[in-house]
Amino acid sequence: MILDRFRLDGQVAVVTGAGRGIGAGTALALAECGADVLISSRTEGQLKDVAAQIEALGRRAVVVPADLSDLDAVASLATRAAEELGRLDIVVNNVGGTIPNAFLDTTPDYLEEAFRFNVSTAHALTRAAVPLMLADADLPNGSAGAVVNISSVMGRLADRGYLAYGTAKAALAHWTRLAARDLDPHIRVNGIAVGSVMTSALEFVAGDPATKEAMEAATPLRRIGEVEDIAATAVFLASQAGGYLTGKVVEVDGGLSHPNLSLGLSDLVPGGAS
Template identity: 60%
Template sequence: MILDRFRLDGKVAVVTGAGRGIGAAIAVALAEAGADVVLAARTRSQLLSVAEEVRRRGRRAHVVESDLSDPAAGAALAGIAVAEFDRLDVVVNNVGGGRPGPLGRSSTDVLERAFRFNVSTADALTRAGAEVMLRGDGGAIVNISSAIGRVAGRGFLAYGTAKAALTHYTRLSAADLAPRIRVNAVAPGTVFTSALRKLVGEEAMRERVEASTPLRRIGDPQDVAAAVLYLATDASAYLTGKVIEVDGGLHAPNIDLGLPDL
Protein backbone atom coordinates (compact mmCIF):
# COMPACT_ATOMS: atom_id res chain seq x y z
CA MET A 1 0.00 0.00 0.00
CA ILE A 2 1.19 3.50 -0.77
CA LEU A 3 0.69 4.64 2.83
CA ASP A 4 3.24 2.05 3.95
CA ARG A 5 5.90 4.18 2.30
CA PHE A 6 5.24 6.89 4.90
CA ARG A 7 6.21 4.54 7.75
CA LEU A 8 9.45 4.53 9.77
CA ASP A 9 8.95 1.35 11.75
CA GLY A 10 12.21 0.08 13.19
CA LYS A 11 14.05 3.26 12.24
CA VAL A 12 15.96 5.69 14.46
CA ALA A 13 15.98 9.46 13.98
CA VAL A 14 17.96 12.35 15.43
CA VAL A 15 16.19 15.72 15.59
CA THR A 16 18.06 18.84 16.66
CA GLY A 17 16.30 21.84 18.11
CA ALA A 18 13.65 19.39 19.27
CA GLY A 19 12.56 21.09 22.47
CA ARG A 20 9.76 23.22 21.04
CA GLY A 21 8.10 24.60 17.94
CA ILE A 22 9.01 23.07 14.60
CA GLY A 23 11.56 20.65 16.06
CA ALA A 24 9.09 19.25 18.59
CA ALA A 25 6.43 18.81 15.91
CA ILE A 26 8.92 16.98 13.69
CA ALA A 27 9.98 14.63 16.48
CA VAL A 28 6.39 13.71 17.31
CA ALA A 29 5.52 13.20 13.63
CA LEU A 30 8.47 10.83 13.15
CA ALA A 31 7.41 8.92 16.26
CA GLU A 32 3.86 8.62 14.95
CA ALA A 33 5.34 7.09 11.80
CA GLY A 34 7.16 4.48 13.93
CA ALA A 35 10.63 5.92 14.61
CA ASP A 36 12.53 5.99 17.88
CA VAL A 37 13.92 9.49 18.35
CA VAL A 38 17.00 11.14 19.84
CA LEU A 39 15.95 14.63 20.92
CA ALA A 40 18.58 17.35 21.20
CA ALA A 41 18.26 20.95 22.39
CA ARG A 42 19.44 23.28 25.15
CA THR A 43 16.51 23.12 27.56
CA ARG A 44 16.06 19.81 29.34
CA SER A 45 12.56 20.51 30.64
CA GLN A 46 11.28 21.12 27.12
CA LEU A 47 13.00 17.99 25.83
CA LEU A 48 11.45 15.87 28.57
CA SER A 49 8.01 17.11 27.58
CA VAL A 50 8.58 16.20 23.93
CA ALA A 51 10.03 12.83 24.97
CA GLU A 52 6.80 12.08 26.83
CA GLU A 53 4.83 12.83 23.65
CA VAL A 54 7.07 10.44 21.71
CA ARG A 55 6.53 7.69 24.29
CA ARG A 56 2.78 8.22 24.17
CA ARG A 57 3.05 7.19 20.52
CA GLY A 58 4.61 3.91 21.64
CA ARG A 59 8.16 4.81 20.62
CA ARG A 60 11.40 5.26 22.53
CA ALA A 61 12.97 8.64 23.15
CA HIS A 62 16.40 9.69 24.34
CA VAL A 63 17.05 13.24 25.53
CA VAL A 64 20.35 15.04 24.92
CA GLU A 65 20.69 18.43 26.59
CA SER A 66 23.32 20.16 24.49
CA ASP A 67 24.43 23.54 23.15
CA LEU A 68 24.17 22.88 19.44
CA SER A 69 25.85 26.12 18.48
CA ASP A 70 28.96 23.99 18.94
CA PRO A 71 29.36 21.75 15.85
CA ALA A 72 31.12 19.09 17.94
CA ALA A 73 27.97 18.70 20.01
CA GLY A 74 25.97 18.06 16.86
CA ALA A 75 28.45 15.53 15.55
CA ALA A 76 28.28 13.59 18.83
CA LEU A 77 24.57 12.88 18.33
CA ALA A 78 25.24 10.21 15.69
CA GLY A 79 27.26 8.15 18.16
CA ILE A 80 24.65 8.67 20.87
CA ALA A 81 21.95 7.31 18.56
CA VAL A 82 23.98 4.17 17.92
CA ALA A 83 24.81 3.75 21.61
CA GLU A 84 21.16 4.06 22.64
CA PHE A 85 19.30 2.43 19.75
CA ASP A 86 21.97 0.54 17.76
CA ARG A 87 21.39 2.39 14.48
CA LEU A 88 20.71 5.71 12.75
CA ASP A 89 18.44 6.14 9.75
CA VAL A 90 17.18 9.73 9.74
CA VAL A 91 18.85 13.03 10.64
CA VAL A 92 16.87 16.26 10.86
CA ASN A 93 19.09 19.33 11.10
CA ASN A 94 16.53 21.72 12.54
CA VAL A 95 18.57 23.80 14.97
CA GLY A 96 19.36 27.28 13.75
CA GLY A 97 18.66 30.95 14.12
CA GLY A 98 20.33 34.31 14.02
CA ARG A 99 20.15 37.79 15.47
CA PRO A 100 17.90 40.09 13.39
CA GLY A 101 19.54 43.24 12.06
CA PRO A 102 20.27 44.96 8.74
CA LEU A 103 23.79 45.46 7.39
CA GLY A 104 24.28 48.76 9.18
CA ARG A 105 23.55 47.24 12.58
CA SER A 106 25.23 43.90 12.00
CA SER A 107 28.84 42.77 11.86
CA THR A 108 31.10 40.11 10.40
CA ASP A 109 31.06 38.38 13.78
CA VAL A 110 27.25 38.14 13.69
CA LEU A 111 27.45 36.66 10.19
CA GLU A 112 30.06 34.12 11.24
CA ARG A 113 27.97 33.06 14.24
CA ALA A 114 24.94 32.59 11.99
CA PHE A 115 26.98 30.36 9.67
CA ARG A 116 28.31 28.34 12.59
CA PHE A 117 24.85 27.82 14.08
CA ASN A 118 22.94 27.18 10.84
CA VAL A 119 25.52 25.59 8.55
CA SER A 120 28.50 24.26 10.49
CA THR A 121 26.42 22.30 13.01
CA ALA A 122 24.36 20.78 10.20
CA ASP A 123 27.55 19.86 8.38
CA ALA A 124 29.05 18.24 11.48
CA LEU A 125 26.00 16.06 12.14
CA THR A 126 25.60 15.27 8.44
CA ARG A 127 29.19 14.01 8.26
CA ALA A 128 28.92 11.96 11.46
CA GLY A 129 25.48 10.66 10.57
CA ALA A 130 26.50 9.72 7.05
CA GLU A 131 29.43 7.71 8.38
CA VAL A 132 27.03 5.66 10.51
CA MET A 133 24.40 5.32 7.78
CA LEU A 134 26.92 4.11 5.22
CA ARG A 135 27.88 1.28 7.56
CA GLY A 136 24.21 0.29 7.71
CA ASP A 137 21.24 0.54 5.37
CA GLY A 138 21.73 4.12 4.22
CA GLY A 139 19.31 6.80 5.27
CA ALA A 140 17.80 10.23 4.83
CA ILE A 141 18.95 13.66 5.96
CA VAL A 142 16.57 16.62 6.08
CA ASN A 143 17.81 20.16 6.62
CA ILE A 144 15.51 22.94 7.80
CA SER A 145 16.31 26.01 5.76
CA SER A 146 14.08 29.08 5.42
CA ALA A 147 12.15 31.07 2.85
CA ILE A 148 14.34 34.03 3.80
CA GLY A 149 17.24 32.10 2.30
CA ARG A 150 15.69 32.79 -1.09
CA VAL A 151 13.71 36.02 -0.80
CA ALA A 152 15.22 39.31 0.31
CA GLY A 153 13.85 40.83 3.50
CA ARG A 154 15.22 43.75 5.50
CA GLY A 155 16.86 42.83 8.77
CA PHE A 156 17.76 39.21 7.96
CA LEU A 157 21.23 39.62 6.47
CA ALA A 158 23.09 37.07 8.61
CA TYR A 159 20.26 34.57 9.06
CA GLY A 160 19.11 34.70 5.44
CA THR A 161 22.62 34.36 4.05
CA ALA A 162 23.31 31.36 6.30
CA LYS A 163 20.04 29.67 5.30
CA ALA A 164 20.81 30.26 1.63
CA ALA A 165 24.14 28.52 2.20
CA LEU A 166 22.37 25.62 3.94
CA THR A 167 20.02 25.27 0.97
CA HIS A 168 22.90 24.89 -1.47
CA TYR A 169 24.80 22.71 1.00
CA THR A 170 21.79 20.39 0.77
CA ARG A 171 22.18 20.08 -3.00
CA LEU A 172 25.94 19.58 -2.89
CA SER A 173 25.92 17.02 -0.08
CA ALA A 174 23.10 15.15 -1.84
CA ALA A 175 25.34 14.75 -4.88
CA ASP A 176 28.20 13.47 -2.74
CA LEU A 177 26.16 11.03 -0.65
CA ALA A 178 24.00 9.51 -3.38
CA PRO A 179 22.85 6.84 -3.92
CA ARG A 180 22.74 5.40 -0.41
CA ILE A 181 21.86 8.57 1.49
CA ARG A 182 19.28 11.09 0.35
CA VAL A 183 19.65 14.72 1.42
CA ASN A 184 16.77 17.17 1.07
CA ALA A 185 15.55 20.32 2.78
CA VAL A 186 12.39 22.10 3.85
CA ALA A 187 12.26 25.89 3.60
CA PRO A 188 9.46 27.18 5.84
CA GLY A 189 7.89 30.56 5.41
CA THR A 190 6.33 32.32 8.38
CA VAL A 191 5.45 29.67 10.97
CA PHE A 192 3.66 30.41 14.23
CA THR A 193 6.14 29.54 17.00
CA SER A 194 7.01 31.15 20.32
CA ALA A 195 9.80 33.05 18.58
CA LEU A 196 7.39 34.41 16.01
CA ARG A 197 4.96 35.54 18.69
CA LYS A 198 7.61 37.97 19.89
CA LEU A 199 7.89 39.42 16.37
CA VAL A 200 4.22 39.47 15.33
CA GLY A 201 2.54 39.80 18.70
CA GLU A 202 0.69 42.92 17.63
CA GLU A 203 -2.48 42.20 15.68
CA ALA A 204 -1.58 44.72 12.94
CA MET A 205 1.75 42.98 12.33
CA ARG A 206 0.07 39.58 12.17
CA GLU A 207 -2.45 40.88 9.65
CA ARG A 208 0.39 42.28 7.56
CA VAL A 209 2.18 38.93 7.49
CA GLU A 210 -1.00 37.05 6.59
CA ALA A 211 -1.88 39.55 3.84
CA SER A 212 1.54 39.03 2.20
CA THR A 213 1.05 35.23 2.07
CA PRO A 214 -1.12 33.86 -0.77
CA LEU A 215 -2.80 31.29 1.50
CA ARG A 216 -3.62 34.14 3.90
CA ARG A 217 -2.47 32.43 7.06
CA ILE A 218 0.64 31.91 9.14
CA GLY A 219 2.00 28.39 9.00
CA ASP A 220 1.78 25.82 11.78
CA PRO A 221 4.73 23.67 12.93
CA GLN A 222 2.82 20.58 11.78
CA ASP A 223 2.80 21.96 8.23
CA VAL A 224 6.59 21.70 8.31
CA ALA A 225 6.58 18.37 10.14
CA ALA A 226 4.43 16.78 7.43
CA ALA A 227 6.92 17.80 4.74
CA VAL A 228 9.84 16.48 6.81
CA LEU A 229 8.03 13.16 7.30
CA TYR A 230 7.64 12.84 3.54
CA LEU A 231 11.35 13.49 2.96
CA ALA A 232 12.42 11.14 5.77
CA THR A 233 10.46 8.15 4.48
CA ASP A 234 10.39 5.98 1.38
CA ALA A 235 7.49 8.10 0.13
CA SER A 236 10.21 10.36 -1.28
CA ALA A 237 12.58 7.55 -2.31
CA TYR A 238 13.25 9.16 -5.71
CA LEU A 239 14.02 12.63 -4.33
CA THR A 240 17.39 13.97 -3.34
CA GLY A 241 18.96 17.42 -3.46
CA LYS A 242 15.53 19.06 -3.38
CA VAL A 243 14.07 21.88 -1.30
CA ILE A 244 10.36 21.85 -0.45
CA GLU A 245 9.10 25.36 0.21
CA VAL A 246 6.43 25.21 2.91
CA ASP A 247 5.59 28.88 2.76
CA GLY A 248 1.90 29.37 2.04
CA GLY A 249 2.66 30.21 -1.59
CA LEU A 250 5.19 32.92 -0.89
CA HIS A 251 7.29 31.83 -3.87
CA ALA A 252 4.34 31.34 -6.20
CA PRO A 253 3.96 33.80 -9.10
CA ASN A 254 2.26 36.94 -7.85
CA ILE A 255 0.75 38.38 -11.01
CA ASP A 256 -2.56 40.25 -10.77
CA LEU A 257 -4.24 40.30 -14.18
CA GLY A 258 -7.31 42.07 -12.83
CA LEU A 259 -9.52 39.02 -13.26
CA PRO A 260 -12.44 38.45 -10.88
CA ASP A 261 -11.99 36.06 -7.99
CA LEU A 262 -13.00 32.49 -8.74
Protein backbone atom coordinates (compact mmCIF):
# COMPACT_ATOMS: atom_id res chain seq x y z
CA MET A 1 0.00 0.00 0.00
CA ILE A 2 1.40 3.38 -0.98
CA LEU A 3 0.08 4.96 2.22
CA ASP A 4 2.28 2.60 4.23
CA ARG A 5 5.31 4.51 2.98
CA PHE A 6 4.14 7.51 5.01
CA ARG A 7 3.97 5.50 8.22
CA LEU A 8 6.53 6.18 10.97
CA ASP A 9 5.61 3.42 13.38
CA GLY A 10 8.28 2.70 15.97
CA GLN A 11 10.34 5.75 15.07
CA VAL A 12 11.41 8.64 17.29
CA ALA A 13 11.60 12.27 16.26
CA VAL A 14 12.94 15.50 17.73
CA VAL A 15 11.19 18.71 16.71
CA THR A 16 12.56 22.09 17.78
CA GLY A 17 10.48 25.21 18.12
CA ALA A 18 7.52 22.89 18.70
CA GLY A 19 5.42 24.92 21.12
CA ARG A 20 3.27 26.44 18.38
CA GLY A 21 2.97 27.08 14.65
CA ILE A 22 4.89 24.95 12.16
CA GLY A 23 6.84 23.12 14.87
CA ALA A 24 3.74 22.08 16.79
CA GLY A 25 1.89 21.11 13.61
CA THR A 26 4.82 19.02 12.42
CA ALA A 27 5.19 17.25 15.76
CA LEU A 28 1.50 16.32 15.68
CA ALA A 29 1.71 15.13 12.08
CA LEU A 30 4.67 12.88 12.87
CA ALA A 31 2.80 11.46 15.85
CA GLU A 32 -0.30 10.86 13.74
CA CYS A 33 1.88 8.79 11.40
CA GLY A 34 3.18 6.70 14.30
CA ALA A 35 6.26 8.43 15.72
CA ASP A 36 7.04 9.23 19.33
CA VAL A 37 8.23 12.82 19.61
CA LEU A 38 10.51 14.90 21.80
CA ILE A 39 9.39 18.51 21.54
CA SER A 40 11.33 21.56 22.68
CA SER A 41 10.92 25.32 22.78
CA ARG A 42 11.20 28.07 25.32
CA THR A 43 7.63 28.00 26.70
CA GLU A 44 6.74 24.96 28.81
CA GLY A 45 2.99 25.62 28.86
CA GLN A 46 2.76 25.53 25.07
CA LEU A 47 4.81 22.34 24.93
CA LYS A 48 2.55 20.63 27.47
CA ASP A 49 -0.50 21.46 25.34
CA VAL A 50 1.17 19.93 22.27
CA ALA A 51 2.29 16.90 24.28
CA ALA A 52 -1.27 16.27 25.42
CA GLN A 53 -2.39 16.22 21.79
CA ILE A 54 0.42 13.82 20.86
CA GLU A 55 -0.56 11.49 23.71
CA ALA A 56 -4.20 11.66 22.62
CA LEU A 57 -3.00 10.16 19.33
CA GLY A 58 -1.59 7.22 21.27
CA ARG A 59 2.06 8.25 21.01
CA ARG A 60 4.66 9.18 23.61
CA ALA A 61 5.81 12.77 24.05
CA VAL A 62 8.80 14.18 25.92
CA VAL A 63 8.69 17.87 26.81
CA VAL A 64 11.99 19.76 27.09
CA PRO A 65 11.69 23.49 27.76
CA ALA A 66 14.95 25.13 26.69
CA ASP A 67 16.57 28.22 25.26
CA LEU A 68 17.38 26.76 21.85
CA SER A 69 19.74 29.58 20.97
CA ASP A 70 22.07 27.80 23.42
CA LEU A 71 23.94 25.34 21.18
CA ASP A 72 24.71 22.96 24.03
CA ALA A 73 21.05 22.89 25.00
CA VAL A 74 19.85 22.16 21.47
CA ALA A 75 22.50 19.47 20.95
CA SER A 76 21.46 17.73 24.17
CA LEU A 77 18.00 17.03 22.75
CA ALA A 78 19.40 14.17 20.68
CA THR A 79 20.69 12.24 23.68
CA ARG A 80 17.57 13.04 25.66
CA ALA A 81 15.38 11.55 22.93
CA ALA A 82 17.46 8.37 22.73
CA GLU A 83 17.50 7.97 26.50
CA GLU A 84 13.80 8.56 27.10
CA LEU A 85 12.27 7.18 23.90
CA GLY A 86 14.79 4.47 23.09
CA ARG A 87 16.24 5.61 19.77
CA LEU A 88 16.41 8.53 17.33
CA ASP A 89 15.36 8.46 13.68
CA ILE A 90 14.10 11.92 12.68
CA VAL A 91 15.28 15.46 13.38
CA VAL A 92 13.20 18.47 12.38
CA ASN A 93 15.24 21.64 12.70
CA ASN A 94 12.41 24.14 12.92
CA VAL A 95 13.69 26.63 15.48
CA GLY A 96 14.80 29.88 13.90
CA GLY A 97 13.58 33.21 12.60
CA THR A 98 14.83 36.78 12.67
CA ILE A 99 12.85 40.01 12.94
CA PRO A 100 13.11 42.09 9.73
CA ASN A 101 15.37 45.11 9.97
CA ALA A 102 16.51 48.01 7.80
CA PHE A 103 20.00 47.70 6.31
CA LEU A 104 21.67 50.34 8.49
CA ASP A 105 20.05 48.82 11.58
CA THR A 106 21.41 45.37 10.71
CA THR A 107 24.65 45.32 12.67
CA PRO A 108 27.28 42.63 12.17
CA ASP A 109 26.26 41.19 15.54
CA TYR A 110 22.62 41.04 14.40
CA LEU A 111 23.67 39.18 11.26
CA GLU A 112 25.78 36.73 13.25
CA GLU A 113 22.92 36.12 15.69
CA ALA A 114 20.61 35.33 12.77
CA PHE A 115 23.11 32.79 11.42
CA ARG A 116 23.57 31.22 14.85
CA PHE A 117 19.84 30.90 15.53
CA ASN A 118 18.93 29.56 12.09
CA VAL A 119 22.00 27.56 11.02
CA SER A 120 24.27 26.79 13.97
CA THR A 121 21.34 25.37 15.94
CA ALA A 122 20.53 22.96 13.10
CA HIS A 123 24.16 21.91 12.85
CA ALA A 124 24.53 21.39 16.60
CA LEU A 125 21.46 19.17 16.89
CA THR A 126 22.12 17.19 13.71
CA ARG A 127 25.77 16.62 14.62
CA ALA A 128 24.70 15.24 18.00
CA ALA A 129 21.96 13.12 16.41
CA VAL A 130 23.97 11.40 13.67
CA PRO A 131 25.87 8.86 15.85
CA LEU A 132 22.62 7.92 17.57
CA MET A 133 20.82 7.47 14.26
CA LEU A 134 23.60 5.26 12.90
CA ALA A 135 23.69 3.18 16.07
CA ASP A 136 20.09 2.01 15.64
CA ALA A 137 19.82 1.87 11.87
CA ASP A 138 17.21 -0.76 11.06
CA LEU A 139 14.81 1.22 8.90
CA PRO A 140 13.78 0.12 5.39
CA ASN A 141 16.39 0.11 2.62
CA GLY A 142 19.26 0.51 5.09
CA SER A 143 18.22 4.03 6.06
CA ALA A 144 19.32 5.32 9.43
CA GLY A 145 16.92 8.23 9.44
CA ALA A 146 16.12 11.66 8.13
CA VAL A 147 16.77 15.32 8.86
CA VAL A 148 14.28 18.01 7.79
CA ASN A 149 15.31 21.65 7.92
CA ILE A 150 12.77 24.47 7.87
CA SER A 151 14.14 27.17 5.59
CA SER A 152 12.26 30.00 3.87
CA VAL A 153 11.31 31.38 0.49
CA MET A 154 13.34 34.44 1.50
CA GLY A 155 16.44 32.31 1.17
CA ARG A 156 16.05 32.58 -2.61
CA LEU A 157 13.97 35.77 -3.10
CA ALA A 158 14.95 39.34 -2.27
CA ASP A 159 13.24 42.35 -0.73
CA ARG A 160 14.15 45.11 1.67
CA GLY A 161 14.42 44.34 5.35
CA TYR A 162 15.13 40.64 5.06
CA LEU A 163 18.92 40.76 4.80
CA ALA A 164 19.72 38.92 8.04
CA TYR A 165 16.79 36.50 7.86
CA GLY A 166 17.15 35.74 4.16
CA THR A 167 20.91 35.31 4.35
CA ALA A 168 20.57 32.87 7.25
CA LYS A 169 17.83 30.87 5.55
CA ALA A 170 19.82 30.72 2.32
CA ALA A 171 22.75 29.40 4.34
CA LEU A 172 20.50 26.78 5.92
CA ALA A 173 19.31 25.69 2.48
CA HIS A 174 22.87 25.18 1.26
CA TRP A 175 23.88 23.57 4.56
CA THR A 176 21.12 21.07 3.74
CA ARG A 177 22.72 20.24 0.39
CA LEU A 178 26.22 19.95 1.83
CA ALA A 179 25.21 17.92 4.88
CA ALA A 180 23.31 15.52 2.63
CA ARG A 181 26.55 14.70 0.81
CA ASP A 182 28.42 14.27 4.09
CA LEU A 183 25.77 11.91 5.47
CA ASP A 184 24.70 9.84 2.49
CA PRO A 185 23.83 7.07 1.91
CA HIS A 186 22.33 6.28 5.33
CA ILE A 187 20.97 9.61 6.58
CA ARG A 188 18.87 11.76 4.28
CA VAL A 189 18.92 15.54 4.71
CA ASN A 190 16.27 17.71 3.07
CA GLY A 191 14.68 21.07 3.65
CA ILE A 192 11.48 23.02 3.13
CA ALA A 193 11.53 26.57 1.77
CA VAL A 194 8.44 27.86 3.50
CA GLY A 195 6.34 30.63 1.97
CA SER A 196 3.82 32.76 3.83
CA VAL A 197 2.13 30.62 6.49
CA MET A 198 -0.33 32.25 8.87
CA THR A 199 1.35 31.63 12.20
CA SER A 200 1.86 34.08 15.05
CA ALA A 201 5.18 35.08 13.49
CA LEU A 202 3.48 36.19 10.26
CA GLU A 203 0.69 37.91 12.18
CA PHE A 204 3.38 40.11 13.70
CA VAL A 205 3.81 41.85 10.33
CA ALA A 206 0.67 40.89 8.40
CA GLY A 207 -2.12 40.71 10.89
CA ASP A 208 -4.52 43.23 9.38
CA PRO A 209 -7.06 42.13 6.71
CA ALA A 210 -5.83 44.56 4.03
CA THR A 211 -2.27 43.25 4.23
CA LYS A 212 -3.49 39.66 4.18
CA GLU A 213 -5.63 40.31 1.09
CA ALA A 214 -2.69 41.96 -0.68
CA MET A 215 -0.47 38.97 0.12
CA GLU A 216 -3.09 36.55 -1.18
CA ALA A 217 -3.44 38.54 -4.40
CA ALA A 218 0.33 38.43 -4.91
CA THR A 219 0.47 34.64 -4.40
CA PRO A 220 -0.22 32.48 -7.47
CA LEU A 221 -2.43 30.09 -5.47
CA ARG A 222 -4.28 33.11 -3.99
CA ARG A 223 -4.07 32.01 -0.38
CA ILE A 224 -1.79 32.12 2.62
CA GLY A 225 -0.33 28.78 3.54
CA GLU A 226 -1.54 26.63 6.42
CA VAL A 227 0.62 24.89 9.01
CA GLU A 228 -0.62 21.57 7.66
CA ASP A 229 0.90 22.34 4.24
CA ILE A 230 4.33 22.35 5.84
CA ALA A 231 3.65 19.50 8.26
CA ALA A 232 2.53 17.22 5.43
CA THR A 233 5.71 17.99 3.49
CA ALA A 234 7.81 17.26 6.58
CA VAL A 235 6.13 13.86 6.95
CA PHE A 236 6.85 13.12 3.28
CA LEU A 237 10.52 14.02 3.65
CA ALA A 238 10.93 12.15 6.95
CA SER A 239 9.21 8.97 5.80
CA GLN A 240 9.94 6.34 3.17
CA ALA A 241 7.50 8.18 0.91
CA GLY A 242 10.40 10.58 0.38
CA GLY A 243 13.03 7.89 0.65
CA TYR A 244 14.66 8.71 -2.71
CA LEU A 245 15.23 12.38 -1.85
CA THR A 246 18.28 13.86 -0.20
CA GLY A 247 19.98 17.22 -0.48
CA LYS A 248 16.78 18.82 -1.77
CA VAL A 249 14.93 21.93 -0.62
CA VAL A 250 11.23 21.64 -1.45
CA GLU A 251 9.55 24.98 -2.14
CA VAL A 252 6.17 25.04 -0.38
CA ASP A 253 5.24 28.65 -1.06
CA GLY A 254 2.05 28.87 -3.10
CA GLY A 255 4.04 29.36 -6.29
CA LEU A 256 5.88 32.55 -5.35
CA SER A 257 8.44 33.93 -7.78
CA HIS A 258 8.74 37.24 -5.91
CA PRO A 259 8.02 38.30 -2.31
CA ASN A 260 4.37 38.86 -1.43
CA LEU A 261 4.98 41.04 1.63
CA SER A 262 6.70 44.40 1.36
CA LEU A 263 7.83 46.04 4.56
CA GLY A 264 7.58 49.47 2.95
CA LEU A 265 11.12 50.54 3.80
CA SER A 266 12.07 53.80 2.11
CA ASP A 267 15.06 54.54 -0.08
CA LEU A 268 18.34 55.59 1.44
CA VAL A 269 19.31 59.01 0.10
CA PRO A 270 22.51 61.07 0.05
CA GLY A 271 23.09 63.20 3.10
CA GLY A 272 21.88 60.59 5.60
CA ALA A 273 18.13 61.29 5.40
CA SER A 274 15.68 58.58 4.37
